[in-house]
Amino acid sequence: MVTFRRKGFHNIIIKEPVLADLPHPGPSTLMDVAREAGVSPSTVSRILNGTARVSDDKRQAVLAAIAEMNFAPNQMAQGLKKGRSMTIGIVVQDISSPFFDETLRGVDDGLKGTGYASVIVSGHWNAEEEADRIRLLLARKVDGIILLSGRMSDQTVLNFSTQRPIVSTGRALRTRSALGFKMDNEHGAYLAVHHLIELGHRRIAFISGPSNNIDAIERLAGYTRALAEAGIALDPQLIVEGNYHEASGMLAMNRLFDTHQQFTAVFAANDLSAYGARLALYRKGIRVPDDISLVGFDDLPGSSYTTPPLTTIRQPLYDIGRIATHSLLCIINGGETRGEVPPLELIVRETTRRVR
Amino acid sequence: MVTFRRKGFHNIIIKEPVLADLPHPGPSTLMDVAREAGVSPSTVSRILNGTARVSDDKRQAVLAAIAEMNFAPNQMAQGLKKGRSMTIGIVVQDISSPFFDETLRGVDDGLKGTGYASVIVSGHWNAEEEADRIRLLLARKVDGIILLSGRMSDQTVLNFSTQRPIVSTGRALRTRSALGFKMDNEHGAYLAVHHLIELGHRRIAFISGPSNNIDAIERLAGYTRALAEAGIALDPQLIVEGNYHEASGMLAMNRLFDTHQQFTAVFAANDLSAYGARLALYRKGIRVPDDISLVGFDDLPGSSYTTPPLTTIRQPLYDIGRIATHSLLCIINGGETRGEVPPLELIVRETTRRVR
DNA sequence: CTGTTAGCGCTTTCAT
């Protein structure tokens, strides 16, 4: 096992120009700067925060000292004093799911240049853990929280929101300190199935999400409505419950085959399970979209690079992250929160085709 | 549940600083608890930290007060006092890349139950920004830093490590306060190409990573060595530079076709660009692995669900995150840092086959 | 314009 390249270690020369000429290795404090510049701490603070006018000579001296000492204010001290940590908490459910990561990217961009940093914790789709993580964030005195999905009740969210403002996705909330962004899952699913119906499909299987998940329930409703509207009888045999993961999509697909269902199209409640379904199809030698059409839901970044590229319902994940962040910052700073996220939309790629 | 109303969004205006004037008495302090329990603040602190023995009756009273008031110590105050923030900083390069996310999951698990939280920032593959982010983390008084990849020089990392311990991936470092985990990219690439050669391939194209990236250079070296070892002449025409993203893999593949190269296999420097290459192949109607074999590098979580599942070199991303975290915590707490990361290994799936 | 003076909420000697 080769892990460390130990050779060449001696080549790395450690020199510490900054620390070398410093009397004390510890990071310098505002007090040190004040002393060095021959002014009072308040003056330094004022310059740092632009709180008041300061004479130019003193300002120069302070700036010089700051630069020389490589000083940066201790944010914990600042936070303690100001009652603002300049940190927001993000609760995701799965740190390594492309679904959350895309939203996180929006959050990251939304935070850019604001001076806020974020601490990200994971609730792992568990209401208990979620609440625990939020308590942890609260103890860390985050200035606000962004909650992405989750299993906590709205009431619990509302309760926490009395301590710090919370913006959540997947919830319809709107109070003084709690705001929710909810996508119209029913509509999205309707769009997907409607697309299939328009292509002439009538036997459309559905790989659902977990039945205790609100989004999943809504998507099922959209599937049902599209069918009903087209006068197609709902066949419960065509509906298989999955859990949003690849493996479950594959399993669901196999179940469909094992029970000898007839269908020409499959709607998966999310892209990940569509990937799994795709693999099951591949294994059976069934071509997509020639033999069977497939539609997903989410439009994960990877979905334009599946083979073939996946037709799906696009969730504006990035925008959701960005707008949620923007809104939270607005609430924190007492501004007005405007902002709406774009609606779900059908992205037709190459996994669907007219039934022959 | 409150119904979400899209219309009228713009009507709702929040103007008061929510954070400033919370409805109910702000979060309770240790002082409040002390008063409530009729003891001194020090006693409460002692119970909280198990710093000293406290009589049972007082302990009960304090515990009761804590529970009743729903008290949790202010971590910023604690941190300021103790000089430990119980926070570590993580520098990734791209918050929404499956590559980093998998490592992040390891970090997350490594932190579990330690009381540490992490603030994650992104360097966006830019040395300047990376250094900026690290300065930001330092100002926030993180107790240590995990640096994932990046473009900063080792020397810069070493300099920063005088302020706080740093463990980094992709670097060969080992000082008192800096530790690096480096994978043997050359060997990994060798494994991939060797596998192809064993299957009878002799014309093997290579979609490389960016030429200024150390990992990419090493992988190219592995490709070269495997070829040389098999007595296959290196054909520069068969090497196309990519940038590790899907699109570049697709472009690279197309370049190969446009210049009419002959080859039976492709080795992509990472899974993402393999995905892109796969799509280009699909578009041309070229079958994988029947017509052309394809090997990636990384073994991202999605690679077992591509069509067909991707043969690749597995990087122990999760373990790297977990071990890096563990090591950092060890350094922080002055323990010894042991722990080695599993080696790269070839994962043969379904995109490679014997040349006919 | 600038220095002095109080703390923010917690831990930690130092007495008792």
Next chain:
DNA sequence: ATGAAAGCGCTAACAG
């Protein structure tokens, strides 16, 4: 065993 007091590093009145 427990309380009083002194800060951690910074900001924000409050005087000048």
